[in-house]
Amino acid sequence: MSQQSNVEHPDLSALAPDLSLSLLAWWDVNGRKNPALKPWMFTKDGRWPEPHEQLSALQCWIAEVMLQQTQLQVVLPYWQRWMQAFPTLVALAEADEQSVLLRWQGLGYYSRARRLHGTARLLLAQIDGDPSKVELWPQDLDSWLALPGIGRSTAGGILSSAFNSPLAILDGNVRRVLARLMAHCRPPMRDQALFWTWSEALIAALPQRSRDLNQALMDLGATLCTPRNPSCDHCPWQTSCAAYAAGTPEFYPVKEAPRSIPFQVIGVGVVRNGDGEVLIDQRLNEGLLGGLWEFPGGKQEPGEAINDTIRRELREELAIEVEVEEELITVEHAYSHKKLRFVVHLCRWLSGEPQPLASQQVRWVHPEGLGNFPFPAANARMIAALMDHLGLPSIHA
Structure with missing residues (x-):
């Protein structure tokens, strides 16, 4: 060289x-x-x-x-x-x-x-x-x-x-x-x-x-x-x-020295109410996925059980209390700058009116209507798993 x-x-x-x-x-x-x-x-x-x-x-x-x-x-x-x-x-x-x-x-x-x-x-x-x-x-x-x-x-x-x-x-x-x-x-x-x-x-x-x-x-x-x-x-x-x-x-071309890519675990809650609706929130416009809708959740803290992560995040971001139930799916997703593992659980809404404390807005939606909202790519598998769990036809989301 x-x-x-x-x-x-x-x-x-x-x-x-x-x-x-x-x-x-x-x-x-x-x-x-x-x-x-x-x-x-x-x-x-x-x-x-x-x-x-x-x-x-x-x-x-x-x-x-x-x-x-x-x-x-x-x-x-x-x-x-x-x-x-x-x-x-x-x-x-x-x-x-x-x-x-x-x-x-x-x-x-x-x-x-x-x-x-x-x-x-x-x-x-x-x-x-x-x-x-x-x-x-x-x-x-x-x-x-x-x-x-x-x-x-x-x-x-x-x-x-x-x-x-x-x-x-x-x-x-x-x-x-x-x-x-x-x-x-x-x-x-x-x-x-x-x-x-x-x-x-x-x-x-x-x-x-x-x-x-x-x-x-x-x-x-x-x-x-x-x-x-x-x-x-x-x-x-x-x-x-x-x-x-x-x-x-x-x-050629000569490459930069490889950088270590951080890895994070994200706890995600698919929250359902008594009417069978699911809760979604719209991300703020800033950032990589700004303006898209998603199931709420957030990063797992060191030593924290994933169920506790989901409860904490939903309390901090939406001001609601939920009961975390069975795991729905785990999704691995890589971006250019980080790798994520989404651990997704079904949740039952207990109390609190959902508030967009860390998002633009929140909405209760019937599962069949999820295809009307733009979601990040990783959420497509979550939605497919939810529709399969509920015995509903798949949708393009």
Whole structure:
């Protein structure tokens, strides 16, 4: 590795024209130009757009935000359902937040959905005229960067996709491709400015085809220059790739030292009243799962029995007393920054009017109605276990 630790970083500008041309030649034959895979990247009559043609900024914007930290094959059905529910900017701006979160349910990082909702209202106020006319949408980088949840790569993706603007992107696929091409000796996130310089050099070489170049870079990373077992023999950049020349493409991109991930046990109470309703509460808008609904509960303290955890948490968060009954299910769930084990018990409500002491609101709901509320992914298995326990048909929650 020491041989790669030069202080001087190689300049891509001289190589960029040849790299861009060879990449596009490969992509013209092998690119993922399938309207069923990326419908937002095609014209209304199902063609890949010519450089002068514009695409729906709305559709590209929604897709780019969904693709933040989420793979394409996961995003596609969510994008399709979202566009059916909110086909216009007006429809999204006028929707209520719960409908928006319900359509996002399962994609994770729910702040993205709330930002999309808020940004729709901002865009609607900015666009002077009919927002269905793509040419009226903002077409400069600064306007998009000023919007909530839009970073440099997302903005570049929206503008290059919709308007063929000569702007670079820098997502995970592109970082990996560039890290291998240059055999870069440090984790890419430590040298973001350098990676942007490289990505921009490729676009500057053929700015009239920026839409195609950005898609080609992502397709190269997704289909050939994959995280494991890259298909170097089929790569258009094989003869220029420093990692391939060194015989160690899998070594790149250099990774950060692994961090220990904390583990927590969460006691969860599925509280039922005499009418057979269950108690749910809505999380505060701050944080990873803000605005979603959940069964109440909280962290187990050291040395505390899980039944005592559930009783204590429900008393502290909802001001109610319950009898903790049988275990319903245990659910393991991992986030990027922590691992959780949810130990879920059925509970019988004894006393106290539920109050949202640590949430936005609480509600008694018949089990059949749980599908009308957006829940975190881990709760889907809890709901399925509850419906099975009660002998009720399963629901999509």
